[in-house]
Amino acid sequence: MNLLDTGMIILYFSVMIAIGVIGSKRAKTSEDFALAGRNLGFFMYLGCLCAVILGGASTIGTARLGYEFGISGMWFVTMIGLGIMCLGLFFIHRISGFKVTTISELLGKRYNENTRLISACVAAIYALMVSVTQVIGMGSIIHAVLGWDNTSSKLIGGGIVLFYTILGGMWSVTMTDIIQFMIKTVGIFFIMLPLSLVHAGGLGGLVTKLPEHYFDLSSMGIGKIFQYFLLYTLGMVVSQDIWQRIFTAKTTKISRVGAVSAGIYGIAYALALSLIGMCALVVLPTVKETQNVFANMALTILPSGLLGIVLASVCSALMSTASGTLLASSTLITHDIMKHFWFKNLEEKRFILLSRVITCLVGFLAITFAIWIQDVLVALDVAYAILTGAIFVPVVIGFYWKKATAKAGFYSIIIGAIVVLAGLAIEGISATTPIIYGMVTSFLVIIMASYMTQSKTDSPFEVTMSD
Structure with a gap:
């Protein structure tokens, strides 16, 4: 890294701040802070959605998988793209009928207050863990580029994201995401992949x-x-950070078409990063820490000036997801737990202040955990395992089966x-079967408990269809 490239990255960080x-200055109400006023047009909405689903784990992780497995490494982010497309095609028209802020608020409407509380806790932990993965990624990039120690790198990268997220909430996140989306697109598709x-x-x-097996899907x-x-x-179907972006769209059509478009972009992103990882194996066949493959490849092949742009694009991928998930976790805590159960009559200005304080605390937790956890893909797997195993079934059943009762949703x-959690503890945090066990158990519990607790006084949940 020469002074030009280092200067470009520092300039990028300064622009984000x-x-x-x-x-x-635009976050004047709690809805502005959490949802950017629900007023985003198609381009801004698409950029924000692409930015949040394709973060540092997607970028660094897919290049690593391409290096280790070849073209098959694209499945990681391809599944993310398919998830956001499913959300757009099958769920957004049902979600949009409710003016809610979080997935937990919707579950509270569908089931009961206890379900809202427990789902908020689970979803907040998930969002926090995704933030942790992004801070880990930022640390590895800053460490590789500037040579600082890992702890300092994570503190600085995470601190910048935390600063602008605290100040402007979703408005700051939205404006930074548009810039990050453009930088990321240019850096990956038009510079890094061709070179x-x-x-x-x-x-x-x-x-x-x-x-030969490197070309086997x-x-x-x-x-x-x-x-x-x-x-x-x-997991994409029930992710609060994704839902929170869905709620920022001006119309249902924008949210639906934008989600499908973001999914297609994600699949293209997966292919590009897998190819970059495969190229890295040819150029750098002896890399030991494969998590640093992307950064090492960039440092090796890119000329001065372009290197700064590409590394800024990686930082943008990390920061966009980190800011979105930090805000998602703090929104769940403030909106669904603190305000709903403890501070029901809190005035608007004090609620925004509370949101900023909680965002700050969540950010400090994310940075602290990032210093302890080293493997970005393992941390992400744990986050999604808890979310998918515990939340997916109650959400889907709640939409499509009116006989599901409040107690059944809570217990599931x-x-x-x-x-x-028990399965991950017994079989290891990278095991697949605990997720299946959790989903099957959740399904059986919600079905059996619904029939056991059904009563004539239960009123069916009417799903509002809105186009």
């Missing part, structure tokens, strides 16, 4: 220099691919979460 200050292919000898060079293993489906395709979340 400046945008946070500008965003703070990686050139240094590897083109697609023909990859075919001749890499083992199933080389990662069917079991791992299925695990990604459980974690990310199903509690017992599903316990089963997932």
